[in-house]
Amino acid sequence: MLIINAEIHTADCHLPLIQLGFVRFSEGKITELGRMEELSAKEEPVIDARGKLLYPGFVDAHTHLGIFGDSLTFEGDDGNEDTDPVMPQLRAIDAVNPMDGYFEEALSAGITTVLTGPGSANPIAGQIAAVKTWGKRIDNMILRAPVGMKFALGENPKSTYNDKDQSPVTRMATAALIREALTKGKKYYQDQCNARNDPEHYDEPEFDAKSEALVPLFSGEIPAHFHVHRADDIFTALRIAREFGLRSVLVHATEAYLVCNELQGEEGLCGILSGPILTDRSKPELARQTPAAPGILAANGIQPAIITDHPETPVQYLPLCAAVAVREGMDREAAFRAITIRPAEIVGIAHRVGSVTVGKDADLLLFEGDPLDISHKPLLVIVEGKIVKNAFCDNV
Numbered sequence: 001m002l003i004i005n006a007e008i009h010t011a012d013c014h015l016p017l018i019q020l021g022f023v024r025f026s027e028g029k030i031t032e033l034g035r036m037e038e039l040s041a042k043e044e045p046v047i048d049a050r051g052k053l054l055y056p057g058f059v060d061a062h063t064h065l066g067i068f069g070d071s072l073t074f075e076g077d078d079g080n081e082d083t084d085p086v087m088p089q090l091r092a093i094d095a096v097n098p099m100d101g102y103f104e105e106a107l108s109a110g111i112t113t114v115l116t117g118p119g120s121a122n123p124i125a126g127q128i129a130a131v132k133t134w135g136k137r138i139d140n141m142i143l144r145a146p147v148g149m150k151f152a153l154g155e156n157p158k159s160t161y162n163d164k165d166q167s168p169v170t171r172m173a174t175a176a177l178i179r180e181a182l183t184k185g186k187k188y189y190q191d192q193c194n195a196r197n198d199p200e201h202y203d204e205p206e207f208d209a210k211s212e213a214l215v216p217l218f219s220g221e222i223p224a225h226f227h228v229h230r231a232d233d234i235f236t237a238l239r240i241a242r243e244f245g246l247r248s249v250l251v252h253a254t255e256a257y258l259v260c261n262e263l264q265g266e267e268g269l270c271g272i273l274s275g276p277i278l279t280d281r282s283k284p285e286l287a288r289q290t291p292a293a294p295g296i297l298a299a300n301g302i303q304p305a306i307i308t309d310h311p312e313t314p315v316q317y318l319p320l321c322a323a324v325a326v327r328e329g330m331d332r333e334a335a336f337r338a339i340t341i342r343p344a345e346i347v348g349i350a351h352r353v354g355s356v357t358v359g360k361d362a363d364l365l366l367f368e369g370d371p372l373d374i375s376h377k378p379l380l381v382i383v384e385g386k387i388v389k390n391a392f393c394d395n396v
Contacts, residue, residue, distance in 0.1 A: 362384060
């Protein structure tokens with residue numbers, strides 16, 4: 001299929017804007033793009049964009065989409081297995097309900113890829129998955145799983161287990177439980193490596209589900225995603241990651257804007273997922289929450305992604321979150337990148353999504369006007385080359 005006569009906002013730093021261009025895609029991938037004068041004719045279905053604006057599908061790098069059910073309480077709440085504070089063996093894909101109504105609303109707003117995973121009740125909560133928002137069977141929607149391992153510091157684990165009269169009820173105990181599990185997991189991984197490299201002298205360790213789930217952290221396949229708000233919790237997360245040689249992602253990082261200098265150049269830090277910013281300050285560790293935070297980070301050389309933390313902010317309001325960040329001082333292009341290429345880069349899926357680039361998934365949006373203008377929603381939504389929302393043309 002071919003889209004012609006579009007103003008293409010690629011989110012690709014090598015080719016950021018094509019004033020009047022085309023995008024060709026086949027078998028779910030972008031195969032060609034360029035200026036209209038470079039277009040070679042072929043027999044194929046054509047969508048004439050008539051000068052409208054073409055963008056990559058939006059990416060929300062931290063949600064609980066399909067795991068905390070729409071309009072449901074306990075029956076649809078599958079985000080927190082709070083019977084054990086250390087549960088790395090849990091897999092997000094076993095809880096996601098693609099029939100949840102918010103998937104449809106995400107698509108209608110142009111969010112084509114999300115990371116979804118467990119909540120923050122547990123110090124180690126389980127595996128995170130990157131999925132597309134179009135489909136009926138989660139197995140066919142997975143972009144990458146696992147894409148990260150969820151950890152949580154601060155008030156959430158404390159309050160969860162204080163109510164149960166069980167450890168952890170302090171930040172010290174939360175960190176200690178994480179270290180204990182990582183120490184065991186690292187030895188398990190080293191024993192596996194020894195057995196593979198020298199099977200004559202070393203045996204495979206006895207299978208342990210928790211340690212096995214942590215192996216991708218130590219092999220470098222995935223980063224640790226740390227739920228943190230206060231600055232001291234941010235530094236605890238980075239301390240733990242450094243101790244165990246892990247790559248890390250800071251999720252929320254509410255007070256990160258107060259310690260920009262200390263975060264610049266932090267080794268092993270993949271990035272910051274900033275937000276949600278359209279919420280109230282519902283607990284003490286959110287006292288310094290501000291919608292200006294993403295802009296302050298970006299202005300100090302730390303380009304964040306913007307997230308909704310759905311259902312804290314409903315996923316369809318991701319572009320609105322970016323718009324509010326612009327209102328509060330963030331550069332518009334930085335905010336656009338914060339819901340496209342930057343989240344994809346931070347979480348390790350930029351080879352598939354986040355920009356209009358040859359070889360990537362054909363996840364494309366067509367707008368009448370600026371997507372960060374609340375009055376605009378996508379006229380056309382394409383996921384992996386399939387038109388899944390169409391309010392633009394009848395001939396395709």
